[in-house]
Amino acid sequence: MKNYASVLKSFMDKRSISNLKELSQKAGVSELQIIRLQRGLASRMPVDILLKISQALGITLTELLTNFAPELTQRLPETSTSALEQKYNNIQKELEQQKKFLMQEFQQSSLGILESWLQQWPTVVEKAKQNPSLAAVKILPLLRPVEKLMAEWNVESIATVGAEVPFDPQLHELMDGSVQKGEMVKIRYTGYKQGDKLLFRAKVSPIR
Known part of the structure; x- marks a missing residue:
């Protein structure tokens, strides 16, 4: 079994990454996967894991495989790894855009339910400060939008x-x-x- 600890360290030093734990956090993979890469098991690792590590190290997938799995790159043309990396990046971008869109939809839906409360609550708070004797029961109807939102969420x-x-x-x-x-x-x-x-x-x- 080969040991690529020194190779990995050189890449980490270039990115000012001090240890394997920091690299695993930066890449969003387990520390075990980093150890597998270090021990020369890159050819047995999932491609998405390798891509995450390569991005954390600031290198391409081809560079990662060339340095940590040379036996694999000898059998694969460079275009295949580059195309694979591009496809993965495109999928990641699509997922991020979809996530952002769904979050916006969620926020808009929630804000629509809370609209009347958002408009009136600051005024109620200000009036309560000016008039401490204001009966709390009078402001309870203003909490109905919050109650409606909780019902929408099945809470x-x-x-x-x-x-x-x-x-x-x-x-x-x-x-x-x-x-x-x-x-x-x-x-x-x-x-x-x-x-x-x-x-x-x-x-x-x-x-x-």
Whole structure:
């Protein structure tokens, strides 16, 4: 088994990469993959991994294979590795554009639901500062867009504040005291779940 540690180090030094861990983070691959490259196993590694490492080192896929898998490049024309690298880069760009588009769509949809709240909430906050005696119940209707957004995302509360329920450590977080599973507790701060997924537990206190 060949050892390309010195070759790898020379490329890393040119990019001011101090160790294998830093290179793995920069490339977005596991440190094990870097070690495999270092030990001369490049010909057995997935192409997308090799491409990520080559990009982190600032070299082309052809250069990487020439230095770490010369036996492979002797059997492959340079045009094939260059074309493969270009195809991979094009796919990456398309995925990034698609991700950006989906994020924009998500944000626009969410902002559309929150539009009335975004417009009115700053005014309410300012009025509350000017008039500390303003009844909180009067501003509750302004939270409806937030509630609507939570409903759109299938987010629902575990229980209402003040409710008395049997203690379930899977759903409840005890704020003080101690209770056994099944004993009654009072909901102090509600928790939330999204479908079958628990987002965070409700905070509860024992009923004394």
